[in-house]
Amino acid sequence: MDSEDYSEFDEHPRRPSKSSQKRDSEALQSVGEALIALPRERLTEFDLPPDLLEAVTVAQTLSTHRGAYKRQRKYIGKLLRDIDATPISEKLASLNQQSAEAIHAQHLIERWRDRLLAGDDHDINALMAEHPDADRQKLRQLVRDGRKERQEAAAPRAARLLFRYLRELQQQTQE
Structure with missing residues (x-):
């Protein structure tokens, strides 16, 4: 055979x-x-x-x-x-990618905020090197208020304002 x-x-x-x-x-x-x-x-x-x-x-x-x-x-x-579900799955993947990038950006801002509140003037200078168009006086005031709130164990109002300001700086840099 x-x-x-x-x-x-x-x-x-x-x-x-x-x-x-x-x-x-x-x-x-x-x-x-x-x-x-x-x-x-x-x-x-x-x-x-x-x-x-x-x-x-x-x-x-x-x-x-x-x-x-x-x-x-x-x-x-x-x-x-x-x-054809391919366009739907591709759009879902792009949405997931965008949300992952947004989460990463938010974590970066949180790290900067925590670093500024825990550190000294060297951290402010490092941030100013990354964002030269930032308002140094406003930044110092927010950091000073945030540090004072931490020492007094008060509500983190200034820390939230600092976070918002850092987010604005990041958005200006991206544009």
Whole structure:
């Protein structure tokens, strides 16, 4: 017997395995879950078909601990299979990237604030080197008030004002 390759004569093309179909379905369901987690105002940015938008809106009202939520999630996955979900998942990824960048920027501002309140004038000079257009007098006043509040264990009003000022400086630098 010859072991010849008869694949070229195969009339039935191979379909994706059941496991790969399940993985694809679960991936689309996770895209659906991400859509459910978004606020309704953000959903309008996605240009979703009306039936998908309605399904996501209904899922947002359901309790996550019930079977109805699970069925709705699977239904959203089915609706996503019927359309091209690539633009939706790309937009979700860009939103996640933007929020990660915003969180990183906020943490950087918090570190600067804490460094200024705990440190000395060298830290103010370091900040002025990064942001030469900053108002040194206003910055010194905010830092002085913040340090005084920390010593007196008062409410951190000046620390919040310092944080806002540092955020304004960062936004000016980005523009």
